[in-house]
Amino acid sequence: MHRLTALSDLLRHLLKWLLLAGMVAVLAGTASAAFLYALDWATRTRLAHAWLIWLLPVAGFAVGWLYLRYGSSVEGGANLLIDEIHDPKKIIPLRMAPLVLGGTVISHVFGASVGREGTAVQMGGALADQLTRMFRLNNEDRRIILMAGISAGFASVFGTPLAGALFGLEVLAIGRLRYEAMLPCLAAAVIADQVGLLWGVQHTHYAVPLIPALSAWTLSAMVIAGVLFGVTGKLFAHATHGLSGLMKRCIGYAPLRPLAGGLVVAIAVWLMGTDKYIGLGIPTIVDALKEPLPAYDFLGKMAFTIVSLGTGFKGGEVTPLFFIGATLGNALGPVLHQPVALLAAVGFVAVFAGAANTPIASTLMAMELFGAEIGVYAAIACVVAYLFSGHAGIYRAQRSGHAKRTARKELEP
Numbered sequence: 091m092h093r094l095t096a097l098s099d100l101l102r103h104l105l106k107w108l109l110l111a112g113m114v115a116v117l118a119g120t121a122s123a124a125f126l127y128a129l130d131w132a133t134r135t136r137l138a139h140a141w142l143i144w145l146l147p148v149a150g151f152a153v154g155w156l157y158l159r160y161g162s163s164v165e166g167g168a169n170l171l172i173d174e175i176h177d178p179k180k181i182i183p184l185r186m187a188p189l190v191l192g193g194t195v196i197s198h199v200f201g202a203s204v205g206r207e208g209t210a211v212q213m214g215g216a217l218a219d220q221l222t223r224m225f226r227l228n229n230e231d232r233r234i235i236l237m238a239g240i241s242a243g244f245a246s247v248f249g250t251p252l253a254g255a256l257f258g259l260e261v262l263a264i265g266r267l268r269y270e271a272m273l274p275c276l277a278a279a280v281i282a283d284q285v286g287l288l289w290g291v292q293h294t295h296y297a298v299p300l301i302p303a304l305s306a307w308t309l310s311a312m313v314i315a316g317v318l319f320g321v322t323g324k325l326f327a328h329a330t331h332g333l334s335g336l337m338k339r340c341i342g343y344a345p346l347r348p349l350a351g352g353l354v355v356a357i358a359v360w361l362m363g364t365d366k367y368i369g370l371g372i373p374t375i376v377d378a379l380k381e382p383l384p385a386y387d388f389l390g391k392m393a394f395t396i397v398s399l400g401t402g403f404k405g406g407e408v409t410p411l412f413f414i415g416a417t418l419g420n421a422l423g424p425v426l427h428q429p430v431a432l433l434a435a436v437g438f439v440a441v442f443a444g445a446a447n448t449p450i451a452s453t454l455m456a457m458e459l460f461g462a463e464i465g466v467y468a469a470i471a472c473v474v475a476y477l478f479s480g481h482a483g484i485y486r487a488q489r490s491g492h493a494k495r496t497a498r499k500e501l502e503p
Contacts, residue, residue, distance in 0.1 A: 104273070111238050111277035113221060118214035118242035118278070119285025125191055125209060126247065126291050132198040133369055140365065142200050143356045149200040150348025153193045154402055158344050161189045164216075167404075168208050168240075171215040172487035175236050175262055178229040182236075186216035193404030201368040202355065203394035204405025206247055211406075214243025214282070234271045237262070241275040242282035249286070249293035253455035254279035260448045264481060266491025294372055296379060296438075298431045301463040311426040312436065312467050315419065316474025319437055322418060323444030324479040326392055326411065331486065333400030344402065351401025355394060367394040371413040378416040378434040382424070387417035407484045408442055415441030435460045436471045443472035444479030447488060 136142055157165055164170060164186035174182060194209040218239025222232045237258045245254025255276040259267045302308055337347045359365055366374055367390040374391075377383060395410040419437025423430035435456065443452035449472040456468035477494055 107234075107274045108277055110221060110225070110235060111242075111274045112281055114214070114218040114235060114238045114274075115242050115246075115278045115281030116285055117217040118210070118239055119246045119282035120289065121187060121191070121213040121217060122210045122243060122246035122282070123286045123289035123291050125194075125206070125213065126286070128191070128195045129198055129206060129370075132195050135199055136201055136369065137365075143359050143365070143368070146200040146202060146352035146356050147349045148352075149196050150202070150352035150401070150403060151345045153196055153404060154345030154348045156193065157189065157404075160185065164189060164212075166487075168211050168215075169485055169487035171212065171236055171240060172262055172485060174219075175233045176487070176489060178232055181222055182216045182219040184216060184220055187213040190404055194406075197398070197403045197405050198369055200352070201359065201365065202352070202398040202403040202405065203368045203371075203391065203410060204398050204403050205370065205409035205411075206406050207244055207408035208406030209404070210243035210247035211240050212243070214239040214241075214246075218242070218278075233268075234274050237268070237271045238274040238278035242278040245279035246282040246286040246291075248455070249283060249291075250455050250458040251276075251279040251283040252458055253451045254283070256451035256454055257448055260451050261446060261485060261488060263489040263491035264447045265494065294376070296376065296435070296459050298379060298429075298435045298460045298464060300429055301432065301461070301467075302429060304466065308428065308467070309470060311428050311433075312470040313474050314426060315422050315433055315436065316440055316471040317478050318422065319415060319418065319440035319471060320444035320475035320478030322388070322392075322414065323411070323441045323446075323475060323483070326396065326407075326414065326441075327445050327479075327482060327484045329392075329396045330400050330407070330484065331482075333396055334402075337401055348402040351397050351403065354397055354401075358394070358397075362390075367391050370409050372409075375413050375416045375438070378420040378438075379431045382430055383417055383420050385421040388414045388421065391417065407445065411442040411445055411484075412438050415439065432464070432467065435464060436467050439468055440471040440475040444475035445484045447476060447479065447481075447483045449473050449476040 163183050190209045190212045197204050215236050218235050241254045241258030244257045245251045258275040341347050391413045415437035416434045419433035420430050423433040439452040439456040443449045452472045453469045457465045481490055
């Protein structure tokens with residue numbers, strides 16, 4: 091009788107979370123599909139009208155004003171979601187979704203260097219949290235459904251369901267996973283990805299033509315590159331947070347911060363005579379997997395993204411981090427005597443792994459995007475990058491569950 095009761099409880103648990111995760115997935119997958127279509131339009135519009143870059147300061151002011159007037163309760167973005175998972179207080183206002191969607195599309199139309207994962211994650215989390223009120227979920231269930239929303243948003247915007255599932259579990263706290271949320275996060279990520287595909291979303295195809303055989307030197311090269319990728323992710327996170335803090339101290343009126351940042355970006359694009367470092371930069375990422383690129387490309391993207399995000403433009407950090415990692419890996423290829431495409435692909439995920447403190451999700455992403463054969467190389471670089479990136483990443487609300495390494499004094503008898 092006890093066994094039948096336990097089995098019945100498990101079946102109810104399975105059915106409950108499959109249904110809830112399915113609802114989250116439909117909402118998040120649909121929102122991500124709409125967002126990706128809008129983003130494609132924004133990119134095509136910007137490329138067709140280069141003069142739009144001069145309106146970036148005005149666009150920044152407009153987005154800043156909208157958030158000041160209507161979005162003060164959701165200004166925290168992804169960090170607000172993480173805070174609510176750790177310490178549930180009140181349901182995320184639904185306005186987070188349209189505000190971040192509109193703010194990100196505007197940023198891309200006029201040429202800010204921002205990403206897209208932050209938008210998808212915020213939309214997924216905000217939409218998922220509306221089910222809390224609808225079904226009167228308790229705090230523990232609310233934590234799980236928010237995590238499922240994060241996973242669904244990440245998976246559907248990149249087309250990587252396994253990485254999305256692990257991202258929702260891994261991003262909350264350094265060194266700790268919440269296994270009780272694994273089923274909802276996995277179900278939400280897989281279904282949301284399929285929902286996006288049903289809406290006709292087409293994700294960028296990346297390819298690594300040659301994965302070399304394992305050898306002592308190739309493995310050593312991954313360790314060396316991983317150190318550099320981790321340090322780069324750490325510098326990116328610290329510089330972005332540092333500029334954001336400086337702008338808040340120096341400019342009290344929030345809409346003026348992205349106005350100033352937009353002016354700097356527009357003048358820099360004009361002086362450099364290239365728009366390579368604004369927008370998502372996906373063409374350059376694809377090129378990094380095919381041919382040698384200028385060694386300074388990763389620095390250019392870092393500078394433009396730090397200015398854009400640090401001054402208050404909306405979007406995300408992940409796709410710019412993909413650009414930074416891929417171009418840095420491209421530059422390291424000849425130095426470490428490794429195929430350019432291999433190190434570009436590994437850098438693509440490893441800088442993100444270091445900056446976000448998510449080595450497992452990043453390794454799975456590499457395997458989903460580039461094939462299982464790259465798994466060992468990506469895992470080594472992602473873990474080393476994670477170790478060398480410090481304990482502060484791009485998400486301020488991320489907590490430290492466990493230290494990244496055992497302290498020396500703990501090893502001594």
